[in-house]
Amino acid sequence: MSPTKQILALNRFEASDGAALAPELAARVARRQATFGASSVLFYKEPIEMVRAEGVFMYDAHGKRYLDVYNNVPSVGHSHPAVAEAVARQIAVLNIHTRYLTKPAEAYAEKLLSKFPAPLSNLTMTCTGSESNDLAMRIAEAATGKRGFVVTRAAYHGNTHHVTAISPSSMKSKPVPDFVRVIPEPDPALAPGGDVAAFFAGNLQAAIDDLEEKGIGFAAVIVDTIFSSDGIFADPPGFLQAAVEVAHKAGGLFIADEVQPGFGRTGGGLWGFSRHGIVPDIVTMGKPMGNGFPMAGVVTRPDLLSLFCEETGYFNTFGGNPVAAAAGSAVLDVIEREGLIDNARDVGAYFKAGLSTIMGNRRDIGAVRGAGLFIGLDFIDADGRPDQGLATFVINAMKERGILIGAAGLWGSTLKIRPPLCFAKDNADFFVDTLRAILAER
Amino acid sequence: MSPTKQILALNRFEASDGAALAPELAARVARRQATFGASSVLFYKEPIEMVRAEGVFMYDAHGKRYLDVYNNVPSVGHSHPAVAEAVARQIAVLNIHTRYLTKPAEAYAEKLLSKFPAPLSNLTMTCTGSESNDLAMRIAEAATGKRGFVVTRAAYHGNTHHVTAISPSSMKSKPVPDFVRVIPEPDPALAPGGDVAAFFAGNLQAAIDDLEEKGIGFAAVIVDTIFSSDGIFADPPGFLQAAVEVAHKAGGLFIADEVQPGFGRTGGGLWGFSRHGIVPDIVTMGKPMGNGFPMAGVVTRPDLLSLFCEETGYFNTFGGNPVAAAAGSAVLDVIEREGLIDNARDVGAYFKAGLSTIMGNRRDIGAVRGAGLFIGLDFIDADGRPDQGLATFVINAMKERGILIGAAGLWGSTLKIRPPLCFAKDNADFFVDTLRAILAER
Numbered sequence: 100m101s102p103t104k105q106i107l108a109l110n111r112f113e114a115s116d117g118a119a120l121a122p123e124l125a126a127r128v129a130r131r132q133a134t135f136g137a138s139s140v141l142f143y144k145e146p147i148e149m150v151r152a153e154g155v156f157m158y159d160a161h162g163k164r165y166l167d168v169y170n171n172v173p174s175v176g177h178s179h180p181a182v183a184e185a186v187a188r189q190i191a192v193l194n195i196h197t198r199y200l201t202k203p204a205e206a207y208a209e210k211l212l213s214k215f216p217a218p219l220s221n222l223t224m225t226c227t228g229s230e231s232n233d234l235a236m237r238i239a240e241a242a243t244g245k246r247g248f249v250v251t252r253a254a255y256h257g258n259t260h261h262v263t264a265i266s267p268s269s270m271k272s273k274p275v276p277d278f279v280r281v282i283p284e285p286d287p288a289l290a291p292g293g294d295v296a297a298f299f300a301g302n303l304q305a306a307i308d309d310l311e312e313k314g315i316g317f318a319a320v321i322v323d324t325i326f327s328s329d330g331i332f333a334d335p336p337g338f339l340q341a342a343v344e345v346a347h348k349a350g351g352l353f354i355a356d357e358v359q360p361g362f363g364r365t366g367g368g369l370w371g372f373s374r375h376g377i378v379p380d381i382v383t384m385g386k387p388m389g390n391g392f393p394m395a396g397v398v399t400r401p402d403l404l405s406l407f408c409e410e411t412g413y414f415n416t417f418g419g420n421p422v423a424a425a426a427g428s429a430v431l432d433v434i435e436r437e438g439l440i441d442n443a444r445d446v447g448a449y450f451k452a453g454l455s456t457i458m459g460n461r462r463d464i465g466a467v468r469g470a471g472l473f474i475g476l477d478f479i480d481a482d483g484r485p486d487q488g489l490a491t492f493v494i495n496a497m498k499e500r501g502i503l504i505g506a507a508g509l510w511g512s513t514l515k516i517r518p519p520l521c522f523a524k525d526n527a528d529f530f531v532d533t534l535r536a537i538l539a540e541r
Numbered sequence: 542m543s544p545t546k547q548i549l550a551l552n553r554f555e556a557s558d559g560a561a562l563a564p565e566l567a568a569r570v571a572r573r574q575a576t577f578g579a580s581s582v583l584f585y586k587e588p589i590e591m592v593r594a595e596g597v598f599m600y601d602a603h604g605k606r607y608l609d610v611y612n613n614v615p616s617v618g619h620s621h622p623a624v625a626e627a628v629a630r631q632i633a634v635l636n637i638h639t640r641y642l643t644k645p646a647e648a649y650a651e652k653l654l655s656k657f658p659a660p661l662s663n664l665t666m667t668c669t670g671s672e673s674n675d676l677a678m679r680i681a682e683a684a685t686g687k688r689g690f691v692v693t694r695a696a697y698h699g700n701t702h703h704v705t706a707i708s709p710s711s712m713k714s715k716p717v718p719d720f721v722r723v724i725p726e727p728d729p730a731l732a733p734g735g736d737v738a739a740f741f742a743g744n745l746q747a748a749i750d751d752l753e754e755k756g757i758g759f760a761a762v763i764v765d766t767i768f769s770s771d772g773i774f775a776d777p778p779g780f781l782q783a784a785v786e787v788a789h790k791a792g793g794l795f796i797a798d799e800v801q802p803g804f805g806r807t808g809g810g811l812w813g814f815s816r817h818g819i820v821p822d823i824v825t826m827g828k829p830m831g832n833g834f835p836m837a838g839v840v841t842r843p844d845l846l847s848l849f850c851e852e853t854g855y856f857n858t859f860g861g862n863p864v865a866a867a868a869g870s871a872v873l874d875v876i877e878r879e880g881l882i883d884n885a886r887d888v889g890a891y892f893k894a895g896l897s898t899i900m901g902n903r904r905d906i907g908a909v910r911g912a913g914l915f916i917g918l919d920f921i922d923a924d925g926r927p928d929q930g931l932a933t934f935v936i937n938a939m940k941e942r943g944i945l946i947g948a949a950g951l952w953g954s955t956l957k958i959r960p961p962l963c964f965a966k967d968n969a970d971f972f973v974d975t976l977r978a979i980l981a982e983r
Binding site for chain 2: 149212220
């Protein structure tokens with residue numbers, strides 16, 4: 100089985116597993132598969148039916164409570180009343196596209212853009228991170244006249260045709276297309292001498308050279324600035340600077356995919372790229388932007404957006420509607436009012452320290468790393484190799500004990516720890532204690 | 542100026558026009574352009590700031606009321622309380638992706654799929670019509686192993702990279718890519734002997750032959766089943782049957798893009814394809830599906846969806862969340878409870894008759910056509926040629942008199958009449974009387 104197949108199969112319900120589900124659950128799953136068909140993806144060998152959620156907790160149909168350490172979309176907390184109220188208020192009054200002026204859309208655009216460094220001053224509103232990355236690719240193509248992209252080898256940037264091409268983790272067997280080059284994730288364990296910056300920039304340079312040599316040319320490198328699907332790589336801060344320099348020197352762009360790290364998760368400002376002291380050419384956003392209200396966006400420089408719009412008309416029907424703007428604005432307000440960036444930093448550091456304590460006593464944890472409330476924890480076998488089986492075991496055991504968690508990385512052996520940003524220290528304690536107990540009882 | 546450029550420029554605010562806007566409006570527009578940049582698209586030489594909307598009416602910042610005869614997203618009526626309440630209720634309780642089971646998602650999928658003929662029994666939820674058409678293209682590619690698509694010459698199917706390739710109306714100067722063939726719209730005026738079915742199917746066959754000859758192969762023909770951007774062509778009912786036969790005989794698929802005609806607008810069932818007595822291989826939906834809540838979908842046969850999923854993992858983070866399901870379910874309920882399909886049929890027929898009366902007395906209206914509450918009205922000059930100038934004049938004069946309307950068609954000379962489905966006969970009277978007066982005073 101290839102690494103990619105491992106990721107796709109990870110902790111996914113498979114009807115073919117023939118697991119003996121309770122009759123009621125079996126019936127629910129059968130209904131799901133009859134309607135959603137082959138595109139149905141359900142978590143766990145025994146899927147969970149969720150009925151409500153609040154803050155850091157979700158509740159299933161049997162009233163069982165789960166601590167959510169997985170879902171990064173309801174980032175300011177499940178069912179946050181400020182977001183729910185903002186949506187409820189606006190949707191009863193006006194919900195229309197941006198070809199009319201509306202105060203909520205313009206006010207939100209100004210509020211969001213005030214969070215970006217110059218010269219990133221134009222916002223295009225879309226509905227999904229996929230749409231944002233699809234647009235970002237085309238802005239880069241228009242700006243450079245080139246079509247080559249460089250991504251990491253377990254990258255996931257979305258689900259459109261064009262974005263799937265730069266998402267190796269979505270491909271089950273086919274290689275990436277000719278215009279895509281795949282480079283290793285910035286893993287200190289892979290970098291000679293642990294020099295992540297030189298390792299990553301060097302691999303980028305080699306990929307660019309190959310694109311140029313093959314006559315494809317280099318449009319952009321696009322990275323999730325915390326490398327979520329690659330296994331979470333945040334350190335050392337600043338390591339992306341060398342990559343930005345390489346991209347610019349080659350005449351291409353640096354696209355920061357902030358769909359995962361954005362909106363405060365890394366605990367060091369709103370954006371993952373801030374950790375690296377860089378200014379990307381294009382920034383894409385999605386998932387947590389509206390705390391679950393479908394909305395996303397692209398921020399870039401006016402000159403780049405203009406080049407794209409010269410040839411292609413772009414309009415997004417739902418993008419930037421006043422209800423989305425109300426949701427997005429409430430999210431920014433809550434992040435500020437509730438001090439969620441500081442909370443991500445403080446609770447994240449506390450959480451990481453707790454996890455590191457477990458690691459200190461065990462040989463099956465290879466590393467704990469991350470920034471803020473985005474932490475990766477590697478499981479390894481006795482030979483130090485990625486242990487996907489252990490990750491899957493832990494994920495299911497955690498579920499039994501009321502914790503939702505998932506995995507990432509090329510081998511699916513890294514716990515992907517990314518709870519809502521209102522996560523508290525006692526939530527972290529519960530997770531650490533539970534993980535310790537599960538591993539001890541193995 | 543090419544036809545396509547005409548459409549893109551149609552009734553769009555252009556800063557370069559140097560229109561003398563009132564200072565307050567000029568300031569608002571400047572704020573918009575500073576934030577949205579080159580991707581900002583505003584209607585009218587003097588853009589309108591909207592503040593609220595209800596039923597068939599919208600209200601601007603000065604309290605001026607507009608009868609909405611343009612916006613097809615808030616299809617069951619602006620700010621419909623049933624939709625607003627369904628969203629408000631659900632977003633306060635649970636908003637999560639489909640990798641958990643949720644009753645709202647499964648119940649909505651079953652309700653929606655019950656509105657489709659066999660063998661269309663699988664639904665994939667997305668967020669936008671663009672995402673739906675992007676996915677439909679890939680399902681067709683996977684099913685046929687071919688990559689050629691046939692579309693009409695002013696088609697618009699969405700804004701992703703792949704879908705833009707099959708949307709000639711989005712391209713400002715470049716030709717369509719090598720895998721796309723463009724055929725004329727099914728205009729009775731172009732069809733020899735007025736035989737629209739033979740004309741359209743014959744052109745499709747020629748396009749397919751060319752794709753095969755060039756070694757590209759034929760994957761699918763995709764049509765908006767009421768040909769909105771082409772200028773609205775609904776008659777005679779059944780004319781698409783011959784095209785479906787041609788597509789199937791060539792081993793390709795027929796994709797019905799229901800983003801515009803879907804959800805009752807044509808007054809003859811929920812779908813535009815019903816008018817033609819056909820069963821498409823893939824149906825895509827969008828705009829009115831959630832009355833403005835960002836949601837969309839793809840319905841197809843299980844065998845086709847399975848073929849696609851064999852190679853590519855598809856998951857849509859926001860797609861099928863329970864809030865979208867609640868909105869979509871409320872929309873279906875309102876359509877049924879308020880008899881909106883019958884209303885579209887009855888008021889649409891009444892409306893079309895009223896417009897035809899104007900045409901009977903004038904030489905500058907070439908045709909009135911459509912189905913239900915989707916009506917096209919062609920403006921022509923003294924030589925019988927498309928008169929985009931008159932369409933633009935009417936659109937702006939209508940605005941002054943409190944009516945929102947737009948244009949479509951290859952030359953932008955066709956009034957695109959598609960009000961909310963709760964449109965009443967007195968609303969139609971107001972439109973007809975106003976149009977008559979505007980034309981009389983010219």
